Amino acid sequence: MVYPIILTQSKFTHHDNLKYPFEERGLQFGDGIYEVIRIYEGTYYLLEEHVNRLFRSAEAIKIQLPFNKEEITNLLLELLTKNKMTTDGKVYMQVTRGSAPRDHVFPDEVMPNIYAYVQDQPRSLSGLQDGVKTITLRDIRWENCYIKSLNLLPNVLAKQTAKENGCYEAVLHKDGLVTECSASNVYMVKDGKIYTHPATSNILHGCVRMAIERFAEELNIPFIEESFLVEDISLADEIFLSSSTSEITPIIKVDNQQIADGKPGKITRQLQEAYEMDAGILEKKINQTV
Numbered sequence: 001m002v003y004p005i006i007l008t009q010s011k012f013t014h015h016d017n018l019k020y021p022f023e024e025r026g027l028q029f030g031d032g033i034y035e036v037i038r039i040y041e042g043t044y045y046l047l048e049e050h051v052n053r054l055f056r057s058a059e060a061i062k063i064q065l066p067f068n069k070e071e072i073t074n075l076l077l078e079l080l081t082k083n084k085m086t087t088d089g090k091v092y093m094q095v096t097r098g099s100a101p102r103d104h105v106f107p108d109e110v111m112p113n114i115y116a117y118v119q120d121q122p123r124s125l126s127g128l129q130d131g132v133k134t135i136t137l138r139d140i141r142w143e144n145c146y147i148k149s150l151n152l153l154p155n156v157l158a159k160q161t162a163k164e165n166g167c168y169e170a171v172l173h174k175d176g177l178v179t180e181c182s183a184s185n186v187y188m189v190k191d192g193k194i195y196t197h198p199a200t201s202n203i204l205h206g207c208v209r210m211a212i213e214r215f216a217e218e219l220n221i222p223f224i225e226e227s228f229l230v231e232d233i234s235l236a237d238e239i240f241l242s243s244s245t246s247e248i249t250p251i252i253k254v255d256n257q258q259i260a261d262g263k264p265g266k267i268t269r270q271l272q273e274a275y276e277m278d279a280g281i282l283e284k285k286i287n288q289t290v
């Protein structure tokens with residue numbers, strides 16, 4: 001049995017009075033998964049892709065979701081309606097294996113703990129327009145990075161190191177081969193072709209990455225799933241990153257070294273425009289100017 005008095009910060013309290021569930025597998029083991037979905041003017045972008053990935057992650061760590069894809073989609077839509085959400089923002093959805101006495105082995109019977117919340121997030125226009133700086137760091141994560149798991153400590157430490165070095169992101173590499181960034185996918189443009197790490201278990205299969213592959217096809221730009229080396233970066237024509245919150249952001253410096261002329265490149269700009277069109281942003285911009 002667990003004894004009733006719990007130490008919390010420097011105080012002792014009965015566990016019935018705790019504001020958080022202390023025997024929760026997400027909290028104790030990082031035993032869970034999550035999604036972050038972009039919202040533009042109160043509408044989800046790439047919702048189906050995110051819901052598919054949530055189910056893929058759940059299956060990979062053997063969490064049985066109590067809803068099917070359609071039900072989760074409807075709940076997420078209802079969350080926006082209930083909050084009267086009409087602005088640019090994002091939803092964070094988390095699923096853990098559930099609450100149970102602490103034991104590494106899965107509990108016999110447990111219900112997943114699920115929550116989702118919506119918040120405002122304006123587009124980061126300066127990064128999108130001017131580009132960002134990055135550093136390179138060794139990718140010390142596990143071998144199942146395709147699972148969007150709650151175990152984000154290496155990602156958190158990498159992003160913090162980037163910030164401490166005046167950078168927006170950390171470009172991660174395994175033995176010199178670029179995988180992705182701490183919270184985004186990364187791409188190199190060379191001689192009119194886009195190169196990025198293949199969608200293996202070494203990277204998260206980004207929903208924006210999937211959209212970029214589609215845009216590239218529409219724009220007749222070769223999209224080559226071949227990893228590049230850190231040392232290739234200095235000769236790149238363009239480097240950019242992608243994620244639901246960063247969209248398609250140009251990278252203008254890596255490890256203090258300028259990429260090409262130090263300005264966002266032509267293909268990056270074409271993809272940004274395709275993104276804005278696909279997400280319905282460009283349409284709104286055009287309508288506003290008419």
Ligand SMILES: Cc1ncc(COP(=O)(O)O)c(C=O)c1O
Nearest residue numbers: 183184185204206207208243244
């Ligand atoms: C490690 C990592 N890679 C890539 C991405 C980009 O994924 P998406 O485009 O689905 O937001 C993320 C997003 O959070 C991430 O954390």
